[in-house]
Amino acid sequence: MNKPILFVFLASLVALPACHGTAHEGSEEAAPATVGTAPASAPQLSASAGSSSGQPLPDGLMMPIADVLTKYSDQLSGVAFYFDDQPHPKVEKTLGEYVSNKKTNAFAKSDAETCQWVALAALKEFQKRAITEGGNAVINIHSFYKKNDLSDPTRYECHAGFVVGGVAFKGTVVKLAK
Numbered sequence: 001m002n003k004p005i006l007f008v009f010l011a012s013l014v015a016l017p018a019c020h021g022t023a024h025e026g027s028e029e030a031a032p033a034t035v036g037t038a039p040a041s042a043p044q045l046s047a048s049a050g051s052s053s054g055q056p057l058p059d060g061l062m063m064p065i066a067d068v069l070t071k072y073s074d075q076l077s078g079v080a081f082y083f084d085d086q087p088h089p090k091v092e093k094t095l096g097e098y099v100s101n102k103k104t105n106a107f108a109k110s111d112a113e114t115c116q117w118v119a120l121a122a123l124k125e126f127q128k129r130a131i132t133e134g135g136n137a138v139i140n141i142h143s144f145y146k147k148n149d150l151s152d153p154t155r156y157e158c159h160a161g162f163v164v165g166g167v168a169f170k171g172t173v174v175k176l177a178k
Contacts, residue, residue, distance in 0.1 A: 057148050061111060062155040068119045075120065079127040080137040080176065084153040088139055093175040095133040099144055100125040101168040106160050114165035115158035122169045130173045141171035 056062060065083055069076065082088045100122040106114040126138045143150040143157035145168045150157050159166045 054150060055148075056143075056150055056157050057145060057159070060145065060157045060159055061115060062152070063112065063115045063119070063158050064154060065119070065156050066154065067112075068116050068123065071116060072120045072123075076123055076127060079130045079135070081123060081126070081141060081171075082137065082139040083141045083156070084151040085140070086153050088137065088176060090177040091139070091174045092177050093135075095130075095135045095173040095175065097170065097172045098126065098129055099168060099170045100129075101144075101166070103164050103166045105163070106165040107163055109165075111158075111160040111165075114160040115156075115167065118165045118167045119156060119158065119169075122167050126169065126171055126173070133173050135173040135175050137174050137176045138171040139174055139176075141169050144168040144170035 069081065080088070102118050102121040102125065104114060104118040104121060109117070126141070130136065130138055142152070145157050145159060145166065148157075149170070156167060156169070
């Protein structure tokens, strides 16, 4: 590849992320709610330090978990998922607290598609863990991206960029009464 063509190609990669996440002309897809930056009163987070501030990290997207649970219900059967403090049957046995941190290729995918796919991967990891440990549910699931605790009963934090998307969940694997 000669240098002028390579330069044009690389320059186009730099320009493309500038429009990422915005609705395109003719696009029917609704853009997800961008979380943006934390308010000035929120504690500043370092990249390596976790937080239990309950504030989303900058550039995160808050996505509805119902979209994932509905769209992929056939792939998530056998284990129930309860986010935040959603009511659930009585816990017979607690089998441990686990983290599922997943990344996926986001190239040429919408933010919604990327986030749903990576959330599915994280939930499937919980499903596998629950079955392995003898459980039938994962409760108190909350976002745990870069160790930032963020609880919400209906939404999860997702970070979708031009090339990669990521989700992290923390939850407790349990055996619930039937």
